[in-house]
Amino acid sequence: MKTPPLPLAEAQTRLLALAPSLAVEHRAVIECLGHYLASPIIARRTQPAAPVSAMDGYALRSAELPGPWRVIGESAAGHPFGGVVGSGEAVRISTGAVVPEGADMVLLQEDTEREGEILRLTGEPPAPPIRHVRPAGMDFAEQAVLIEKGLRIGPAQIALAIAGGHAHLPVRRSLRLTVIDSGDELVAPGCLPALHQLPASNGPMLCAMAAGLPVDICHAGPVADNLDALAGAFDTAAEADVIVTSGGASVGDHDLVRPALEAVGASIDFWRVGIKPGKPLLVATRGSQMILGLPGNPASAFVTAFLFMLPLLRAGLGARDPLPRAIHSRLATPMSAGGSRMEFLRARWDGASVSLDALQDSGALSPLSRANALVVREAGAPPKAAGTDVPVYLLENGGIA
Ligand SMILES: Nc1nc2c(c(=O)[nH]1)N[C@H]1C(S)=C(S)[C@@H](COP(=O)(O)OP(=O)(O)OC[C@H]3O[C@@H](n4cnc5c(N)ncnc54)[C@H](O)[C@@H]3O)O[C@H]1N2
Numbered sequence: 001m002k003t004p005p006l007p008l009a010e011a012q013t014r015l016l017a018l019a020p021s022l023a024v025e026h027r028a029v030i031e032c033l034g035h036y037l038a039s040p041i042i043a044r045r046t047q048p049a050a051p052v053s054a055m056d057g058y059a060l061r062s063a064e065l066p067g068p069w070r071v072i073g074e075s076a077a078g079h080p081f082g083g084v085v086g087s088g089e090a091v092r093i094s095t096g097a098v099v100p101e102g103a104d105m106v107l108l109q110e111d112t113e114r115e116g117e118i119l120r121l122t123g124e125p126p127a128p129p130i131r132h133v134r135p136a137g138m139d140f141a142e143q144a145v146l147i148e149k150g151l152r153i154g155p156a157q158i159a160l161a162i163a164g165g166h167a168h169l170p171v172r173r174s175l176r177l178t179v180i181d182s183g184d185e186l187v188a189p190g191c192l193p194a195l196h197q198l199p200a201s202n203g204p205m206l207c208a209m210a211a212g213l214p215v216d217i218c219h220a221g222p223v224a225d226n227l228d229a230l231a232g233a234f235d236t237a238a239e240a241d242v243i244v245t246s247g248g249a250s251v252g253d254h255d256l257v258r259p260a261l262e263a264v265g266a267s268i269d270f271w272r273v274g275i276k277p278g279k280p281l282l283v284a285t286r287g288s289q290m291i292l293g294l295p296g297n298p299a300s301a302f303v304t305a306f307l308f309m310l311p312l313l314r315a316g317l318g319a320r321d322p323l324p325r326a327i328h329s330r331l332a333t334p335m336s337a338g339g340s341r342m343e344f345l346r347a348r349w350d351g352a353s354v355s356l357d358a359l360q361d362s363g364a365l366s367p368l369s370r371a372n373a374l375v376v377r378e379a380g381a382p383p384k385a386a387g388t389d390v391p392v393y394l395l396e397n398g399g400i401a
């Protein structure tokens with residue numbers, strides 16, 4: 001007897017439990033863009049290491065306002081003043097320079113007038129507590145956790161790790177991904193297809209979806225609809241951590257992904273999920289290798305890649321939160337009742353409300369290219385009026401906030 005399709009959450013949980021555990025390596029910080037931290041980053045130093053000025057002006061004692069003062073030297077960025085600021089004294093200071101001992105505030109240059117060494121306040125004295133001084137450790141202190149394990153390294157995290165004294169970071173090695181297009185009707189991109197053929201567009205789409213992650217991608221196919229060709233493609237990809245196929249995942253006589261996987265000794269973990277599009281998703285393992293058989297319909301391949309392939313890759317790379325997160329937005333137009341499967345409707349979100357595309361056929365690519373969001377319609381949901389809040393997955397950045 002055929003088992004019923006798995007609910008989405010259960011299927012995702014089962015998939016993520018199988019994610020490969022890639023070796024940890026120490027990479028130069030600037031080569032960690034897009035990686036996930038394998039352990040927390042601890043500050044090796046304090047920043048700022050000493051109190052520094054937030055403005056260009058004069059360092060002096062706030063108790064001595066409104067002055068005047070005698071300028072006794074300078075503290076510039078990278079060139080601290082060696083002495084102590086005494087009573088009635090001030091030190092010329094630039095933004096980022098160390099506030100000399102004895103001084104507790106910086107008077108803005110624009111609020112002063114200087115004649116030789118004599119400095120006078122021209123405007124109103126700044127109201128306490130404004131001192132234009134950044135205290136030592138304002139940003140972070142030595143031993144503080146700068147970035148938690150499982151978070152992604154972007155430009156700001158690169159800067160923070162370097163400021164924290166790190167030259168290398170612990171991250172998982174790049175994941176090896178093989179993407180296979182399969183189907184007798186497919187021709188390679190750029191070749192002119194006959195009427196019974198079409199270009200293999202899913203593979204390049206899936207590669208593009210994965211390209212933002214630290215993944216080494218190999219694109220194979222189109223592979224013919226026969227057991228030997230498919231099994232051969234799986235064997236060629238024996239070293240991949242993850243293989244993703246599209247097409248041939250359903251119940252037709254030429255849907256051979258499942259038998260080919262069985263032929264190469266893979267074991268099927270589950271097949272079919274209660275979502276539309278994307279029902280005939282197949283998940284298998286061969287040793288530590290994972291195989292995702294995505295459906296061939298382009299929107300089905302896209303949605304299952306969004307909900308399964310990208311989370312699997314993120315989990316293998318050590319992401320703390322590998323699943324995409326939905327936001328909530330108002331429907332711009334009414335939404336009809338849900339069917340027997342949970343649906344992911346191609347939609348356009350404008351920042352305030354979300355409009356469903358009129359064409360929701362899973363074989364259509366044009367609505368997918370117009371979409372920047374997927375609206376969730378639960379199975380059996382009642383019709384919803386315009387203005388109702390619905391869960392929405394934003395497609396930019398793979399749905400990761
Ligand atoms: N009797 C049933 N038929 C179907 C069922 C079912 O439950 N019972 N499920 C339907 C659903 S839902 C989907 S989704 C599709 C998926 O089928 P397959 O994964 O076997 O995909 P194919 O039949 O090979 O192809 C479907 C469609 O997609 C085109 N395609 C395939 N690969 C590519 C590619 N790499 N690039 C571009 N386009 C591709 C292919 O030409 C077909 O038009 O099955 C339903 N049938």
Ligand code: MOO
Nearest residue numbers: 277278279300362
């Ligand atoms: O699940 Mo299929 O993806 O409905 O077309």
